[in-house]
Amino acid sequence: MNWMFPQSVSTFGPEIDRLYYIILAITGVVFVLTEVLLFYFLIRYRAREGHKAEYNHGNTKAEVIWTTVPFVIVVGLALMSVGVWKRIKDPSAFPPNAYQIIVTARQFEWEATYPGADGQLRTADDFKLLNRLNVPVNRPFVVNLESSDVIHSFFVYPFRVKQDVVPGMTIPVWFEVTATGEYALGCAELCGFGHYSMDGTVMVQTQTEFQAWEATQIAARAAAGVANLAAAGATGAPAN
Ligand SMILES: [Cu+2]
Numbered sequence: 001m002n003w004m005f006p007q008s009v010s011t012f013g014p015e016i017d018r019l020y021y022i023i024l025a026i027t028g029v030v031f032v033l034t035e036v037l038l039f040y041f042l043i044r045y046r047a048r049e050g051h052k053a054e055y056n057h058g059n060t061k062a063e064v065i066w067t068t069v070p071f072v073i074v075v076g077l078a079l080m081s082v083g084v085w086k087r088i089k090d091p092s093a094f095p096p097n098a099y100q101i102i103v104t105a106r107q108f109e110w111e112a113t114y115p116g117a118d119g120q121l122r123t124a125d126d127f128k129l130l131n132r133l134n135v136p137v138n139r140p141f142v143v144n145l146e147s148s149d150v151i152h153s154f155f156v157y158p159f160r161v162k163q164d165v166v167p168g169m170t171i172p173v174w175f176e177v178t179a180t181g182e183y184a185l186g187c188a189e190l191c192g193f194g195h196y197s198m199d200g201t202v203m204v205q206t207q208t209e210f211q212a213w214e215a216t217q218i219a220a221r222a223a224a225g226v227a228n229l230a231a232a233g234a235t236g237a238p239a240n
Pocket residue numbers: 105106108151152153187188189190191195198
């Protein structure tokens with residue numbers, strides 16, 4: 001049985017895991033210490049024949065210590081994590097030249113929008129995928145998260161990425177994956193009856209494979225566009 005986290009496959013994964021294990025070690029030590037003390041006091045000061053209870057009004061020195069020590073630990077953890085937090089969550093610190101897509105969450109599916117031939121999102125040649133993301137390996141990748149109904153949460157644990165998706169907002173989240181393969185995308189926010197079924201697959205491909213896949217999608221889209229134009233020509237309706 002493996003008690004550790006499953007291997008991470010994103011550039012900032014090891015930093016997240018490191019912070020997690022530091023916090024786990026500190027809280028683990030505190031947990032064991034307090035439990036040992038609890039049982040020690042339970043036994044040491046149990047009710048016994050001929051022993052009278054003693055009352056006291058506390059110990060200022062002990063209180064100052066057990067307030068100061070956690071304060072210092074918590075401030076230390078905050079200082080240790082603020083850099084990682086900024087690097088991961090602050091859009092102004094995102095790596096430049098990232099590949100950008102939009103992911104729209106809705107009850108109960110993920111719709112990914114890719115920029116298409118012009119490389120620009122929210123234009124006519126965008127193409128869409130359902131419950132599936134294609135991602136090139138070793139390249140910064142930004143997912144702009146939007147929701148068309150309730151709050152969802154975009155969760156890919158091997159990337160150590162979890163971000164709430166809030167209606168009315170576009171929340172960018174980035175990652176750079178370091179290993180090809182298929183990874184599970186889940187919704188980590190209870191979002192309704194079908195929440196359990198709101199999952200997808202992230203296909204991480206080599207850059208060559210990704211470009212070939214992208215070209216195929218663009219070509220398919222172009223072919224469909226030509227078919228639409230032909231149909232529109234026949235009926236006189238505007239092409240869409
Ligand atoms: Cu959801």
